[in-house]
Amino acid sequence: MENLESLKRTILDEIKTADSLKNLDDIRVANMGKKGRLTEMMKTLSSLSLEEKIALGKQLNLVKSEVENAILAQKNILEEKELNAKLAAEKIDITLPVRPETQGRIHPVSKIYEEVVAIFGQMGFDVVNGPDIEDQFHNFNALNMPANHPARQMQDTFYINNDPSKPFDMDQAFVMRTHTSGMQIRTMEKQQPPIRIIAPGRTYRSDYDATHTPMFHQVEGLVIDKNITMAHLKGCLYDFMKAFFELDELPVRYRPSYFPFTEPSAEMDIGCLKTKTELKIGAGTDWLEVLGCGMVHPNVLRAGGINPDEYQGFAFGLGIDRLAMLKYGIPDLRTFFESDVRWLKHYGFTPLDFSSLTGGLSNNGGLTR
Ligand code: PHE
Numbered sequence: 001m002e003n004l005e006s007l008k009r010t011i012l013d014e015i016k017t018a019d020s021l022k023n024l025d026d027i028r029v030a031n032m033g034k035k036g037r038l039t040e041m042m043k044t045l046s047s048l049s050l051e052e053k054i055a056l057g058k059q060l061n062l063v064k065s066e067v068e069n070a071i072l073a074q075k076n077i078l079e080e081k082e083l084n085a086k087l088a089a090e091k092i093d094i095t096l097p098v099r100p101e102t103q104g105r106i107h108p109v110s111k112i113y114e115e116v117v118a119i120f121g122q123m124g125f126d127v128v129n130g131p132d133i134e135d136q137f138h139n140f141n142a143l144n145m146p147a148n149h150p151a152r153q154m155q156d157t158f159y160i161n162n163d164p165s166k167p168f169d170m171d172q173a174f175v176m177r178t179h180t181s182g183m184q185i186r187t188m189e190k191q192q193p194p195i196r197i198i199a200p201g202r203t204y205r206s207d208y209d210a211t212h213t214p215m216f217h218q219v220e221g222l223v224i225d226k227n228i229t230m231a232h233l234k235g236c237l238y239d240f241m242k243a244f245f246e247l248d249e250l251p252v253r254y255r256p257s258y259f260p261f262t263e264p265s266a267e268m269d270i271g272c273l274k275t276k277t278e279l280k281i282g283a284g285t286d287w288l289e290v291l292g293c294g295m296v297h298p299n300v301l302r303a304g305g306i307n308p309d310e311y312q313g314f315a316f317g318l319g320i321d322r323l324a325m326l327k328y329g330i331p332d333l334r335t336f337f338e339s340d341v342r343w344l345k346h347y348g349f350t351p352l353d354f355s356s357l358t359g360g361l362s363n364n365g366g367l368t369r
Contacts, residue, residue: 004056007037008063015070021078028071038064105348108324109217109336113200114355115362116219116320119243120198122357123236125221128199130183133160138182139175142303143261147171151260155179156206158214176204180220181261184296184315187222188304193311194225200320210332217320224296224306224313230264233293233314237268241290245270245327246361247282254293262294262315281326288326291318327362 011031018024031037042060045053106114117127136147145151158176161168183199199220208214223232234254242250251271259265268291273284281288293316298308321333328347330336335343355361 004041004059004063007041008066011037011067012070015067015074018074018078021075021082024071024074024078031067032064038067102350102352104351105344106351106353107336107344108328108330108347108349109320111349111355111362112320112324112327113217113219115244116198116200116318116323118355118357118361119240120221123196123239125196125198128183128187128197129201130177130180130186130199132177132202132204133174134177134182135174136171138185139177139179142185142300143181144297144299144303145260149260158204158206177201178205179203179317180218181315181317183220184222184261184300185304188224188301188306193306193313195313196223196225197221208334210334211322211325213321213333213337215337216333219318219320221293221316221318222296222313223315224301224311226311228295228312228314230295230314233295233316236314237291237293237316241268241270243357243361244323245281250282253287257292257294259292259294261297261300263297265292265294267292268316279326279329290323290326291316293317 011027014027015024018027029036032039038060042057045057045060048056121127140149140152141147155178157178159168159170159173160175162172162174163169180199180201180203183197183201187195187197187199197220199222201218201220202215203218204215205212206214221236223236238250238252241252242248253269253271254266255269257265257267267289269287269289270281271284272282272286272288273280274286279288293314296313296315301308301311301313321336324330324336325333330347349362353360
């Protein structure tokens with residue numbers, strides 16, 4: 001009996017110090033397997049007297065079940081340990097960025113475009129697109145600028161011969177669209193009021209200096225419905241400017257102006273502070289022109305197939321590049337189109353920042369400067 005008792009203690013000690021499932025299984029086999037120590041002891045029972053058999057058999061069974069329980073308990077401990085070790089080894093820090101730094105950059109023009117769409121989108125405007133090469137009807141005539149109208153000289157137009165087999169004919173020539181206003185007509189041709197659209201796109205004029213490039217970007221806006229007034233125009237553009245420059249207060253003013261396709265026409269200025277080194281929007285006593293706008297001229301509504309006695313509308317044209325220069329402090333427009341990656345790295349935006357009114361428009365945190 002002494003023997004059995006000390007064997008039991010040895011086995012239980014071994015089980016407790018087993019440090020792997022494999023090790024534990026080896027201990028099990030060594031004691032309870034076919035040739036295991038306890039199994040061998042069981043075999044000796046047959047040579048004993050009945051009484052001894054009963055007594056030792058009972059004890060052996062007790063020891064066996066104690067050993068089995070100890071093995072099971074240790075197995076649980078080791079399994080949990082192994083699982084924890086595995087989890088610790090496979091641990092991923094999900095707060096780490098996927099990649100240390102994104103390589104590409106979003107061009108400021110694309111960024112401003114996204115911002116403008118985010119704001120007008122929330123006001124319920126649809127986005128429409130049209131051709132860069134335009135006919136004179138949509139670019140001029142339908143916008144109340146018939147041939148020889150002096151206003152055609154306001155814009156230095158690129159003309160394109162639309163039939164290379166014939167000599168250039170000024171009246172038939174296509175133009176690189178000089179503004180996005182042709183989209184007013186194209187929209188009216190397709191859609192009955194109520195109309196609420198913006199039309200972003202490339203526009204072209206023969207002009208080149210620090211604030212003019214032959215290709216630049218505009219966003220046209222058009223709203224047509226019953227009882228639309230200049231108050232709607234003013235409110236809409238004021239809300240837009242505040243959202244765009246991310247300011248709660250922004251001084252604005254509307255100056256009388258002239259466009260053949262709007263009557264009355266206006267230009268919108270925003271308040272700013274100009275110093276030799278700085279331009280601060282929303283403060284100070286200086287003014288910056290930001291867009292042209294007005295009430296859609298009755299002739300334009302007629303050209304688009306809409307009855308001006310029934311419907312009114314307002315329209316506006318924003319220069320995207322100009323807005324980018326103002327908002328992000330980029331001094332020379334020509335650099336926008338030089339495709340210099342160093343410039344883009346400096347002025348561009350990370351592709352993972354999306355513009356939205358709720359999540360942040362320009363995500364200044366994402367600005368690479
Ligand atoms: N098309 C005008 C321009 O390019 C801007 C404008 C659009 C003005 C719509 C009034 C209404 O200067």
